[in-house]
Amino acid sequence: MHTAKKFTNSGPGQSKGAYKIGKPYQIKGTWYYPAVNYGYVEKGIASWYGPQFHGRKTANGEIFDMNTVSAAHRTLPLPSVVQVTNLKNGRSLKIRINDRGPFAKNRIIDLSRRAAQLLGFERAGTALVRVEIISDESRRMAALAQGKVKSLPAPKPAKVKIANLDGSDSDTGPKTITKQPPRISKREIKNPTQQNVVKVVPVSGTRRIYVQAGAFVYRDLATKMQKLLDPLGPTRIVEAVIGKRRYFRVQVGPAQTVTQGDRLLNLVIASGYPQAQLVVD
Numbered sequence: 001m002h003t004a005k006k007f008t009n010s011g012p013g014q015s016k017g018a019y020k021i022g023k024p025y026q027i028k029g030t031w032y033y034p035a036v037n038y039g040y041v042e043k044g045i046a047s048w049y050g051p052q053f054h055g056r057k058t059a060n061g062e063i064f065d066m067n068t069v070s071a072a073h074r075t076l077p078l079p080s081v082v083q084v085t086n087l088k089n090g091r092s093l094k095i096r097i098n099d100r101g102p103f104a105k106n107r108i109i110d111l112s113r114r115a116a117q118l119l120g121f122e123r124a125g126t127a128l129v130r131v132e133i134i135s136d137e138s139r140r141m142a143a144l145a146q147g148k149v150k151s152l153p154a155p156k157p158a159k160v161k162i163a164n165l166d167g168s169d170s171d172t173g174p175k176t177i178t179k180q181p182p183r184i185s186k187r188e189i190k191n192p193t194q195q196n197v198v199k200v201v202p203v204s205g206t207r208r209i210y211v212q213a214g215a216f217v218y219r220d221l222a223t224k225m226q227k228l229l230d231p232l233g234p235t236r237i238v239e240a241v242i243g244k245r246r247y248f249r250v251q252v253g254p255a256q257t258v259t260q261g262d263r264l265l266n267l268v269i270a271s272g273y274p275q276a277q278l279v280v281d
Contacts, residue, residue: 019145044108048116072099
């Protein structure tokens with residue numbers, strides 16, 4: 001469970017949320033730059049928040065309800081819709097973002113308690129996840145919040161597709177059922193932005209946690225950082241192409257658990273790399 005959020009007082013009742021991107025802001029020495037990004041996809045660690053913030057205003061003026069599905073993200077527009085997949089059990093869920101956070105370097109998204117329950121990590125507190133924005137639904141959500149349209153299309157009947165986590169079909173083939181996940185209220189089912197349809201999708205391979213200390217356009221600079229980081233543990237340089245530019249990412253690890261990853265991140269930061277962050281391979 002993650003609680004590194006900012007309190008906002010709110011009175012009783014409900015408030016209407018507004019569309020918000022927001023200006024760059026700074027939390028604990030780190031700058032964040034909200035922006036429209038309909039190509040966003042990221043792997044990392046998710047946490048959840050609940051009782052401490054229940055009934056308080058979210059960053060776009062709605063009232064946070066830990067018993068409904070929602071999430072906080074540092075930079076995506078409010079509201080946006082993302083697909084969050086638990087990389088351990090394959091559970092995948094569409095989630096509406098209406099808040100800012102988490103403001104810790106080792107988390108990429110903060111889910112409501114209800115969302116964490118549906119994705120199967122409420123007790124664990126954290127999970128390795130893949131977060132991908134759903135561009136068409138996010139665009140429609142933005143238009144609705146800005147008053148450009150009056151309503152969203154009615155949702156199609158909910159279906160849950162079950163597959164083995166190794167990618168193979170269950171029994172003689174994949175099964176599709178119309179059964180909703182347990183403990184879902186009628187209000188949630190009727191709300192087209194919170195259908196709470198949990199899909200179980202194939203996930204394979206070992207998900208490893210690394211600390212990324214930096215990224216460079218020139219490989220020789222990455223090599224210099226790698227040598228400086230060698231005393232902290234195994235290091236590697238990973239090439240990544242973003243747009244038309246190639247980057248060389250310097251990473252330390254892997255860590256076997258989220259707890260070990262947190263410790264390694266703190267060690268790297270304390271060694272003089274304040275911009276280091278956790279990443280999931």
